[in-house]
Amino acid sequence: MSDRQQISAKVHQLIEPLNKKGASVTDATRFAQDLEWDSLTVLDFVATIEDEFDVMITMNMQAEIETVGQLVDALQRLTAGK
C-alpha cells in the first residue's frame, strides 16, 4: 500500500465520526458543501489530523484545501520529510 493510500484511509477513518449526514466520502468530497461542516467542526477535525500526523495545517493552508483529496495530498507533502 502506498503512502497516499495509507494517509487516505486514515483521513477517511477520522472523517467518519464527524460525518453526521452519512455522506459517501471520496477524494472529491468537499468539507464545507458536501459534509456541511461549520467552523468549529473544521477546527476539531484539523486538530485531530494535526495530532494524528504530527503536522501543522495553518489557516493559510486550509484556505487552499476544499476537498478530501486535497487534504490527503497536503498531508503527503507535509509528512514527506519525516
Place this chain on the structure above:
Amino acid sequence: MTDLFAKFDPLIEQRAALLDSGVADPFNLVMERVESPTVAICNGRRTILLGTYNYMGMTFDPDVIAAGKKALDDYGSGTTGSRVLNGTYAGHRAVEQALKDFYAMDHAMVFSTGYQANLGVISTIAGKDDYIVLDIDSHASIYDGCALGNAQIVPFRHNDVEALEKRLKRIPEGAGKLVVLEGVYSMLGDIAPLKEMVAVSKANGAMVLVDEAHSMGFIGEHGRGVAEAQGVIGDVDFIVGTFSKSVGTVGGFCVSNHPKFEILRLVCRPYVFTASLPPSVVATAATSVRKLMDSADKRAHLWENSKRLHAGLRQLGFRLGTDEPQSAIIAVIMPDLETGAAMWEALLREGLYVNLARPPATPAGMTLLRCSLCALHSEGQVGEILGMFAAAGRATGCISGVN
C-alpha cells in the same frame, strides 16, 4: 453584467424574513437623546442602557467634557492629517503619556480606533515567515490584522492551554512567533487563563499580545486588565486597548516595553495612512484615562452590579454564558435568532436596551442578548433591569412564569 451584490442575497432574505414577522429591526435603533451613561430616549421612551460597553460611565464626566470643550476651542475641530505628518498635536502626546502612566510601560502609540490598533500592530509585527497563534474566538479586528499581514495563521480552541502549547511546539525552529489573546472575550464575557497561557507562550519563545479592550479600567488592581489581575502583565509584550469602552470616547492604542517599539510609527500602515484623532477626542481620552487610575470605588460597585445581575438572571431561569460573573458582560443565551429578536424587542418595549448578537460574531452559532454593565448603574436600576427581564422573558416564553 454580474451583480456584485448577488452574494448578499441569503443575508437579505434572512433579514427580510425576520422583519416580515413584525419584529423591530434590532440593528437599526436610534438613540434620540442621551441623558447619561445609563439612560437614553429611544422611540420616545426612557430606556435603560445595558449594552454600551460604557463600563466606567466616563462619557458624561464633567472633567472629561470640560477638557474636550477646551481642546475644541484651543485646537479646532480636527487635525486633517496623519500622525506622522501634521496630525500630532500636544494632546496626542499627552494622551500617550497618560497611557504610559496608566500601564506603567515605556511606550504608547495611539491609533484612530481600537480596530485599527489590532489591524496595525498585528499585520506589521508578524511578517511572511512568522507565525501567529490565536484563539479561535478572537475579535474580528484580530482576524483582519492577520488577513492584512502575510504571516502563517494557527488558531487553537477557545481558552485551551494545552491546544495552544501543542501548536507552539509544532512551529519550525527559529520562526518568529506571536501569540494573540484577549483578556475578556466580549461575546460570552468569559476571561482567558492568561497566567497559564502567557507562561506557555514564553516557555516556547513566543511574543505575546493581549487585547484588553473589555477589561481596561475595571479588572486588575489598577484597572490594567486581566493580565494584571492574574499577575502576568510583566510578561506580556504588547497590550492593545481602546478608548471606546471604559475610557468613553473613540480611539485605540498599544502599550509596550519593547525597546524598538517606536519604529512602528513609521512602518505601521493603519497608523500612517489615516487621519489622527480630533483634539477634543484625545483631550477627553487623556482626562478619562487619568481619572480611571483612581477609580477603585467605581470598580467595586461595577463588580457588585455584575454579580447581582448574573445571580438575578440565573434565578429567573435564563441560560447565561458563564457559570460565574467574570467581567462586566453577562451574556444571555437565546435558543434561536427569532426568539432572540422577539426578546430583544420585548425588552426595548419595557425600556431596556441590550445588544442582540448573532453569528458570525458569536461562537458556535449562538444568538445572545449581551448585557454590559456600567459602574454608574444604580442598585435601583439593576433591580428595574431584572424586573424587565422577568416580564419580557415570560411574554416571549423564554422563561416559565413561576420563578
